[in-house]
Amino acid sequence: VVLAPGELVRVGGPLRKDVAGYDLKRLLIGSEGTLGVITAAWLRLLPAPEVFLPVVGFYDGIPAGAAALERVVASGLAVAALEYLEGGALAAAGGAFPGGVPPSASFLVVTEADGSREEAARLREEVVQALAEGALAVRTPEAPADVAALWRWREGVSFAVTARRGSKVSEDVVVPFDRIAEGMEGTLEIGRRHGLEACSWGHAGDGNLHSTFLVTPGDAEELERCERAVDDLFALALRLGGSISGEHGVGVLKRAHVADYLAPSVVSLQAQIKRAFDPKGLFNPGKKL
């Protein structure tokens, strides 16, 4: 990392353990360029799995779908992915789902077993059992082309939701895993309160919801209602013990909200850390905090 005023130093390295100083490496990771300029990194690689075996479950409604998610986690099944789409997102993206969506489905779970051929097959069997209860259908695509088609479809969900009305405001909140159904229901309730079409999808295993409100491009009044809905959404995430940003950072947009989320003494410590690293405020000004 290049630290102010322009010194190149190594923090971290190809070591599995190091407790000689404070963990500045982790402080720099996720700092969005506000503490220094990271110019190189060592990455820890894991062996590629032999096979990827997805399991897909369709449900009617959030309670049945969230119960399936909870069974996977509560059974200690070490799946490589645990994704969900709630009704609105599934309605927007389901038309292109490989093999089609059962008529009354309004909740989708996509998970994946990976590892060695034998281990992935064994894990998949347990995942199928966990997903089966209350499911409208459970599917296990296996041919590499079918597996690739599933994940290609998943990558397109955000675009399909945007296409529904031409624009959207999509957030990235996190809640403890056991509060995830409340996060999904709460997103819909906030939409109703502000007269907005709402939906969510995301990385259920991480408690990470992409809570979304659809908007018509150019409708300034609707966009304003969206902003109030987002305020409510962040308040919901905090009430559930979560965070206003799971993976997409703070940047400019969430900057004003960080202080609501963190204790005043933590906000002050972060500002002091910023000053210690960057006394002249030159690194990515106006971002993160």
Next chain:
Amino acid sequence: VVLAPGELVRVGGPLRKDVAGYDLKRLLIGSEGTLGVITAAWLRLLPAPEVFLPVVGFYDGIPAGAAALERVVASGLAVAALEYLEGGALAAAGGAFPGGVPPSASFLVVTEADGSREEAARLREEVVQALAEGALAVRTPEAPADVAALWRWREGVSFAVTARRGSKVSEDVVVPFDRIAEGMEGTLEIGRRHGLEACSWGHAGDGNLHSTFLVTPGDAEELERCERAVDDLFALALRLGGSISGEHGVGVLKRAHVADYLAPSVVSLQAQIKRAFDPKGLFNPGKKL
């Protein structure tokens, strides 16, 4: 965590993702009580493995033993442990090794496959293959009593080495995994240079060596030579791209050495972080930095 002057705040929590602020949680972990008082923690639990299947390999010398360690890692075998004892440590502790040590063995590798019954068995087979080349013997204890006896013996290694002369100076350095043989050979060379009996054992998979010099209790002159040997050992760890502390922290003893290991600008940042958290210097004074 209780921050100065006495405020209880939550940092982190039962969330898998959170990028709303700087990672103060990781800054506090390993800070040895110098930034605040951690009063509670959420722990992420993993499902307990069904079985533990250790594999033990005996070798004649560091080159053969280190080559076996490298084959395990280079094969991408996800073992739960990868421990080693070099000659001096094996001589001190080998007498109590369950089942005995082959006559010409001067290097021991202890590794373990775990997981489901089938997966652990499959992994063990691959580990046996990786350890077999150049081995004097490979053993696979399987009965729960034998597995427990092996790890109980491993727990006693440090005491057995102490018992050899009545006292020891044992360090906790880390090097990149691919430099571990140099760390072992270097430890012996430093011992020879200072007229000290040296040995090492440790967590090879982490590149973590417990490099040790034996001393006679009450021999002040020998202890002084030990201190110079430890200086050389830390210099060796740094030359190999490692760290002076892998898991046992800094505390009082290594405090004077930290500045040799970290860049001056990093030392200054750490001091500023300490001042931001603890302006009156009340938290665990005289430790860590």
